[in-house]
Amino acid sequence: MNRKLSQRHDICLADDPKTQKRLELALKRSKELDQTQNMDGASKSFNYDTCKDEYWNPEKFSLLYKTWIWDQATPAQKVKLNQLFWVAYYSQIISAEIATIFFNQTSAAALYGIEDFRIVCDTLDLESQQERAHIHAFKTVSERFEQENFGKRIFTYPMRTPFEKTMLYSDLSQFQQWWRKWQLRFFTMVSSNSAFIGCQYFTVRGLRTLNGKIVQHQLSRFYSEHPDKENSPIPSQISYFHFIDESFHFNTSTVVSHDVINSLPKPTALERHIGNMALKGCQMDHYNFSTAINGIFWYDPALFESIYQMLRSPVFGMSRDEALHAMEKSFCEESEGMLASHRTHRESVDSYRAYLQDFNYISRENKDLTLMAGNSLEKHLSTNRRAFAAFRRSAA
Numbered sequence: 001m002n003r004k005l006s007q008r009h010d011i012c013l014a015d016d017p018k019t020q021k022r023l024e025l026a027l028k029r030s031k032e033l034d035q036t037q038n039m040d041g042a043s044k045s046f047n048y049d050t051c052k053d054e055y056w057n058p059e060k061f062s063l064l065y066k067t068w069i070w071d072q073a074t075p076a077q078k079v080k081l082n083q084l085f086w087v088a089y090y091s092q093i094i095s096a097e098i099a100t101i102f103f104n105q106t107s108a109a110a111l112y113g114i115e116d117f118r119i120v121c122d123t124l125d126l127e128s129q130q131e132r133a134h135i136h137a138f139k140t141v142s143e144r145f146e147q148e149n150f151g152k153r154i155f156t157y158p159m160r161t162p163f164e165k166t167m168l169y170s171d172l173s174q175f176q177q178w179w180r181k182w183q184l185r186f187f188t189m190v191s192s193n194s195a196f197i198g199c200q201y202f203t204v205r206g207l208r209t210l211n212g213k214i215v216q217h218q219l220s221r222f223y224s225e226h227p228d229k230e231n232s233p234i235p236s237q238i239s240y241f242h243f244i245d246e247s248f249h250f251n252t253s254t255v256v257s258h259d260v261i262n263s264l265p266k267p268t269a270l271e272r273h274i275g276n277m278a279l280k281g282c283q284m285d286h287y288n289f290s291t292a293i294n295g296i297f298w299y300d301p302a303l304f305e306s307i308y309q310m311l312r313s314p315v316f317g318m319s320r321d322e323a324l325h326a327m328e329k330s331f332c333e334e335s336e337g338m339l340a341s342h343r344t345h346r347e348s349v350d351s352y353r354a355y356l357q358d359f360n361y362i363s364r365e366n367k368d369l370t371l372m373a374g375n376s377l378e379k380h381l382s383t384n385r386r387a388f389a390a391f392r393r394s395a396a
């Protein structure tokens, strides 16, 4: 049947052969370079004992790097802080990827409702399958690490559905978390029935992974530049395999949100509003930056309990007072580490702005990242100081 006649809409992806070719080529390459087997192989052969005394990331990607705690740590504790960055970082990635698997599916449901979109849906299917292998690898290493070092969970958590909060350590109140869950349910319904919202999800996904891409590229280089790749730590290999798959995912986000969207009917006012709401949610999630972990926009006060437990564990063996003193020095005073995390936050604002520049449905407030750019070093310090005073009183 004539393509135009077979469509419900008067524009279609077939009218944009350049984008269609890009999608086809990307899926072909992504299948050729698929890292699922390598990921599963790494999960299987992971043995904590063989890499427990080594760094897993470049040194600057260590938990609490260049804070008071880092400066006072012994070389052996620094190794643990380096490994803990891996554990904490990828625990956050697991949460994001649980959500990604789900929204890949709801978006594909909407896009499959239009002729010619099979290629996009097939790409998303492959990506979801890859995410499951990623999650399995991250979980295997992180849970083993925590079992060995803490004998309990600190950063890890049992498997869960996408309706939990995506940001592990956030400043959302109980009510806001509840409200967010209902927004997610609403977004699910809309994104699986509106091709525009389905496509727009990739603007949010692209934005959320923009910063991740920069950090994960650097994490992957620990393996690619390792002098003895064969005997390099398995977690570093996982970072490398992950980065290869994720480069394709990022490319999908860019093509779908920037180009495929042009092959859809113009959004309605309601669709534009929902799209902007999702972006505002992203700004809220990325408002904070964390002294403890550069590159993830966690809310430090929500992390206090986990860091306290880490300091009280046999790895640091601190007493209550020692742990509180170390935390006050690290979270409530300016340090090189805090400044570096702040810098990453500013850089992210700039790169998000560049990413959102040429969309015409996006509001000024979202394009300028007004909310996210409103945070500052002074605000960060005064929030931490105020929250720490309360934490000190309640610490057991």
Ligand SMILES: [Fe+2]
Pocket: 097, 130, 131, 134, 242, 245, 246
């Ligand atoms: Fe992934």
Ligand SMILES: [Fe+2]
Pocket: 100, 127, 131, 245, 246, 249
């Ligand atoms: Fe991904």
